[in-house]
Amino acid sequence: MTAPRRRTRIAPESTVVAYARVSTDEQAASGAGLDAQRIAIEAEAQRRGWTVVGWHADEGISGGKGVEHRPGLAAAIEAVESGRAAGLLAAKLDRVSRSVLDTASLMEQARRGGWELVTCDLAIDTSTPAGEATASMMAVFSQLERRLISQRTREALAVKKAQGVRLGRPSALPREVVARIVAAKAGGASLRTIAAELTTDVVPTAQGGAKWHASTVKAVLDGQDAARMRAEK
Numbered sequence: 001m002t003a004p005r006r007r008t009r010i011a012p013e014s015t016v017v018a019y020a021r022v023s024t025d026e027q028a029a030s031g032a033g034l035d036a037q038r039i040a041i042e043a044e045a046q047r048r049g050w051t052v053v054g055w056h057a058d059e060g061i062s063g064g065k066g067v068e069h070r071p072g073l074a075a076a077i078e079a080v081e082s083g084r085a086a087g088l089l090a091a092k093l094d095r096v097s098r099s100v101l102d103t104a105s106l107m108e109q110a111r112r113g114g115w116e117l118v119t120c121d122l123a124i125d126t127s128t129p130a131g132e133a134t135a136s137m138m139a140v141f142s143q144l145e146r147r148l149i150s151q152r153t154r155e156a157l158a159v160k161k162a163q164g165v166r167l168g169r170p171s172a173l174p175r176e177v178v179a180r181i182v183a184a185k186a187g188g189a190s191l192r193t194i195a196a197e198l199t200t201d202v203v204p205t206a207q208g209g210a211k212w213h214a215s216t217v218k219a220v221l222d223g224q225d226a227a228r229m230r231a232e233k
Contacts, residue, residue, distance in 0.1 A: 016045065016089040016118070017054040019076040019096065023062050034059070037091035044120040045089060053085050060213045066102055077106075080115040087116035095119075172206040178225045181217055186230075191217045 018041045022033035034057060045052050056079075058072035067074050073096070080088050088110075090096045096119065097103045110117045177198075184194045191214035198212040205216055220226055 011053070011083055011085050012051075013086045014050050015053045015085045016050050016087040016116075017056060017076045017079040017085040018045075018052045019073055019088055019090045020055075020057045021061060021070070021072070021090075021095045022057075022059055037095060040091040040120045041089055044118075050087075050089070052089070054079055059211075060215055062098070066099070067106075077109070080110075081113050085115075087118055089118050089120070091119065092121040093119045173220060173225075175225070177203060178220060178223075179229060181220050182226050182229050185217075185221055190214075 018038070020034050020037040020041070038055075041052065044050075054076070056072040056076040058070045061070055067077065076088050079085050088096075093103070096117070097106065107117060181194055181198075184197070185191075189197075194217045195212035195214050198217070199210070202210065203212070204210065205212060206220075
């Protein structure tokens, strides 16, 4: 079997594309998480003498999701694969992925493509054997942490439910907005469609943000106010 062909280097070795991610709608709305990552990336690029030729981000998306569900990461990878930059730079490895399988796949893609995957937190550089091994170990612990948090959350919710505690919290949204969401969902609209319509109509989120996400709509539907409205019908 012949080895896969490495791409022809087009961009200078000192060029990178930057990638950032926030996993909750609160972070996406405030921009605090993205700003912190951008500062870290700019500082690392300056320290290494690199030029950031492009910025890509995913807002309100979990690190456990694959590349196909993260358009920002897909665009960043496409940029280095096509030779528009020599590497992909992120603030932390868990911003790129919290999945061992996805991390391993991405590192292999970088190796085959002849580009570098670098993170600021541990100065991981996957172009070296030591950096590749370190990245693999960090991905294992990142996935373990995510699964432990998920397990503890499920167990805590199960206890509360057994105690008769009503799950979900009251919505900070006006009643008419909650009613609109409940009605739209009852009418068969998808979470993504409802989010797009609310964004188009410039309806503020509970945090005052301008952009709605499917996960934001789901949180409203899972809340006490929405449950009460459904029960009243």
